[in-house]
Amino acid sequence: MHIDIDKELCIGAGQCALTAPKTFTQDDDGISEVLPGREEGGGDPLLREAARACPVGAIHLTDT
Template sequence: MEVHGDQEVCIGAGMCALTAPGVFDQDENGLVVVLTAEPSGDARNKALRAERLCPSGALRVGRSAG
């Protein structure tokens, strides 16, 4: 599973960092930062939930290539 955060789309709502703090954080401008590009276990479930909750659609969580 790969996690991507698009800072061009991010509005800084912080739902990602609140929902999956081990996977996402925010930079000094409040924009999404991916901490773990390939989460597993509970972190994977939290990343998927964060993707659903993101109000701007800045997160993409999907299968790894390969």
């Protein structure tokens, strides 16, 4: 599953990093980003929940 974050839409709420800390983090400006090597989700069971938790819908998951 490929992960894409719309950085223009992201408000830095951090819900993704709180929900799936093995996949998401925040940069110095508070904008969410995917941890290196986790761009395909890495089988994180919390990935879909993290995407749903985003208050502005900035995380998009695509089945690969």
